[in-house]
């Protein structure tokens with residue numbers, strides 16, 4: 595019978611995200627990040643390709659029959675040998691220092707050509723049946739390039755429901771009790787020991803955090819959202835990019851809720867991890883463009899981590915995020931994540947503000 599505790603899936607996911615984060619950190623410390631612009635004008639770097647290759651390689655070794663939905667494809671690397679060689683160099687050089695852990699992930703990728711094929715294994719259409727992993731190798735690529743927050747994201751869905759979620763956030767403080775601060779800037783540090791956190795959750799088993807370090811997995815601590823007795827004391831956690839979430843709408847919603855504290859802004863699913871450990875209270879992603887559809891890899895891990903930490907995550911209409919419609923969240927608009935007790939009150943304010951614009 596299939597295991598329902600997901601112990602092996604969690605262990606492999608944690609180690610795979612740990613190893614991929616090691617790769618993204620090494621790219622961050624290089625001057626040349628091999629940045630390209632994709633067709634939607636968003637950036638991709640050698641770090642995105644390399645991290646995706648390492649994660650898929652680990653998943654294929656351990657779960658060869660599972661499907662994978664990943665953000666990137668190898669096309670640009672197939673057309674540009676120099677770029678391919680840069681990524682191949684990174685993938686070859688990145689190993690966990692714990693050799694047993696490295697063995698668990700299946701060790702090295704065989705060749706540059708097999709690396710390209712591995713990257714392209716993330717082309718599943720997704721859907722409502724079976725085991726499907728969702729990968730965002732670097733979420734918040736703009737934040738990554740700026741020296742702000744970013745996350746390496748991995749989630750497992752079974753029949754469209756997220757069962758396991760892991761987020762690696764190299765530039766967030768290790769400590770769960772560190773006050774939340776803006777993650778926009780060029781001053782982020784990923785100094786090991788002080789910065790770097792791995793958030794994780796398994797459905798029905800709570801949410802946890804642990805230090806993200808090269809030397810294998812550290813002990814996990816249970817995390818919870820902050821108890822919020824008075825909503826006017828809340829802190830919003832928002833996108834840095836004005837094109838991703840409407841900051842004007844957020845300000846009006848804050849006003850309705852009596853919130854006066856300034857919002858904290860950071861890129862990526864680091865927002866979900868932060869509120870899950872009580873650093874900040876509410877995450878609002880308010881649609882800017884009517885035609886933008888959210889991608890499953892941008893939300894799968896964060897959605898489960900916040901819910902397992904005592905939160906509720908829905909779209910702006912109060913519907914649960916639905917991961918069963920393929921590579922995108924076709925049936926949802928925006929994201930509202932809040933502690934369970936106040937979620938309905940937040941949705942009410944969101945509806946008033948967005949409704950008034952119609």
Ligand SMILES: Nc1ncnc2c1ncn2[C@@H]1O[C@H](COP(=O)(O)O)[C@@H](O)[C@H]1OP(=O)(O)O
Pocket residue numbers: 636637665730732733734735736833834835837838839860861862863886892
């Ligand atoms: N127009 C857009 N609207 C909303 N999200 C976007 C848009 N373009 C890119 N993204 C994605 O938004 C996320 C980061 O935004 P935020 O920091 O606001 O949460 C990333 O997943 C980014 O993808 P990527 O993985 O390529 O960085």
Ligand SMILES: [Mg+2]
Pocket residue numbers: 636637638665735
């Ligand atoms: Mg991208």
Ligand SMILES: [Mg+2]
Pocket residue numbers: 730732733734891892
């Ligand atoms: Mg993303």
Ligand SMILES: [Mg+2]
Pocket residue numbers: 642665730731732733734735
């Ligand atoms: Mg990405």
